[in-house]
Amino acid sequence: MPAMPTITFIFLEASIEPIPKSIINHPIILKDSKRRKRPPSEILLDDSKHHAAMKDLENCRKRGRPDIIHFCLLSVFDSQLGELSDVYVHTIDGKIIKFSKGLRLPRNYNRFVGLMEQLLKERKIESGGKTLIEIKDYDLKSTLRSIDPSQTLFLTEKGRKIDDLKINVNSRNAILIGAFPHGDFDHKVLEVIKNFNPVYVSLGSKSFTSLYVTNRVICLLEDLFDIT
Amino acid sequence: MPAMPTITFIFLEASIEPIPKSIINHPIILKDSKRRKRPPSEILLDDSKHHAAMKDLENCRKRGRPDIIHFCLLSVFDSQLGELSDVYVHTIDGKIIKFSKGLRLPRNYNRFVGLMEQLLKERKIESGGKTLIEIKDYDLKSTLRSIDPSQTLFLTEKGRKIDDLKINVNSRNAILIGAFPHGDFDHKVLEVIKNFNPVYVSLGSKSFTSLYVTNRVICLLEDLFDIT
Numbered sequence: 001m002p003a004m005p006t007i008t009f010i011f012l013e014a015s016i017e018p019i020p021k022s023i024i025n026h027p028i029i030l031k032d033s034k035r036r037k038r039p040p041s042e043i044l045l046d047d048s049k050h051h052a053a054m055k056d057l058e059n060c061r062k063r064g065r066p067d068i069i070h071f072c073l074l075s076v077f078d079s080q081l082g083e084l085s086d087v088y089v090h091t092i093d094g095k096i097i098k099f100s101k102g103l104r105l106p107r108n109y110n111r112f113v114g115l116m117e118q119l120l121k122e123r124k125i126e127s128g129g130k131t132l133i134e135i136k137d138y139d140l141k142s143t144l145r146s147i148d149p150s151q152t153l154f155l156t157e158k159g160r161k162i163d164d165l166k167i168n169v170n171s172r173n174a175i176l177i178g179a180f181p182h183g184d185f186d187h188k189v190l191e192v193i194k195n196f197n198p199v200y201v202s203l204g205s206k207s208f209t210s211l212y213v214t215n216r217v218i219c220l221l222e223d224l225f226d227i228t
Numbered sequence: 229m230p231a232m233p234t235i236t237f238i239f240l241e242a243s244i245e246p247i248p249k250s251i252i253n254h255p256i257i258l259k260d261s262k263r264r265k266r267p268p269s270e271i272l273l274d275d276s277k278h279h280a281a282m283k284d285l286e287n288c289r290k291r292g293r294p295d296i297i298h299f300c301l302l303s304v305f306d307s308q309l310g311e312l313s314d315v316y317v318h319t320i321d322g323k324i325i326k327f328s329k330g331l332r333l334p335r336n337y338n339r340f341v342g343l344m345e346q347l348l349k350e351r352k353i354e355s356g357g358k359t360l361i362e363i364k365d366y367d368l369k370s371t372l373r374s375i376d377p378s379q380t381l382f383l384t385e386k387g388r389k390i391d392d393l394k395i396n397v398n399s400r401n402a403i404l405i406g407a408f409p410h411g412d413f414d415h416k417v418l419e420v421i422k423n424f425n426p427v428y429v430s431l432g433s434k435s436f437t438s439l440y441v442t443n444r445v446i447c448l449l450e451d452l453f454d455i456t
Contacts, residue, residue, distance in 0.1 A: 071335075078437045078443075107295050109338070219444060
């Protein structure tokens, strides 16, 4: 069995953003703000609660879905890969969040939302003197530069169908997975990724959820490196 | 590649139960009941909200975690196995819930909880004249009898470590996975399962989450039957 190489997961365009300023006066937002006793700027945009207020937002179908990245992160951290890999989340508004190896995230959705709201406010989550989650001061491009991947696997419907992942052992591999529900990757995101000579890969001809893609990639990596 | 056999997933001891009568007068429950404007008997027990009221409940550490079965079901239905397999959920209070093939469940946790509360009240969820989810009038034993599995794979820490699933093609396979957070299977559940000559299998020496076990089993089945 080959040794485990360095792997960095980067989830792209995840819905971890506060309620945008343009809709803070919508009655639905005001009501939620009152109920939760906090200003809209400290509440995570959530389609299940704020749907009616979101319809005029740009890219509204891609936004307000923190459940998607919650599932993906739980799947990574439930596997041993979560102890061995670096995990970054790129958000739909361009932030980069770093999650520490082997993290135990809240499994309850509402608690996860609360934690992300705390993160947006305080920029880091610490426990026992250790930083568990942190918003970084750089963007997607500088994140990829700092990883300096020798191979970038970009999971996309438009990629080449794979049965096995080809991973360079003794090298730095970045694995990019979209964490949004509908539509295409943002063209600016695609432009950034293009600079890192990605291998465009797909798991099949149909459209899969981010959770499914994450699960399948984890399983393929586990088989490749015999780490179950 | 072998043809896809009949596969039935049964998730065991899942936390889909109403607030038990013994705690309906606890201040936390009364408050939640008032806030949600429904009686405690129509509210799903949820450790993230009712923790303080649950500490005297029998098996309290195994209960109030509907998030676990929510994740497992999403993982099944996000894969093509969800279109090909029967899915049953056995609840911690002994009910059997049947989920129709290819079901699209709410991905938002709070909406899933709402749907399960509607199910407990009305015993079935229908859409367009079709039954999507239904509480059956039988128990775990009669469910297994009706499936009449030629092979029963029981995922348990105490099983034999497997790398591949051995599945009998052209036969009826039942796959049993626990959907609770801590502790062992109930001895009554174990007694029932024992009658169906299960193969006790494990994915490794450590303890895995229900989500991880579900994901891994799905992936092994996909590889076996080349259905990605």
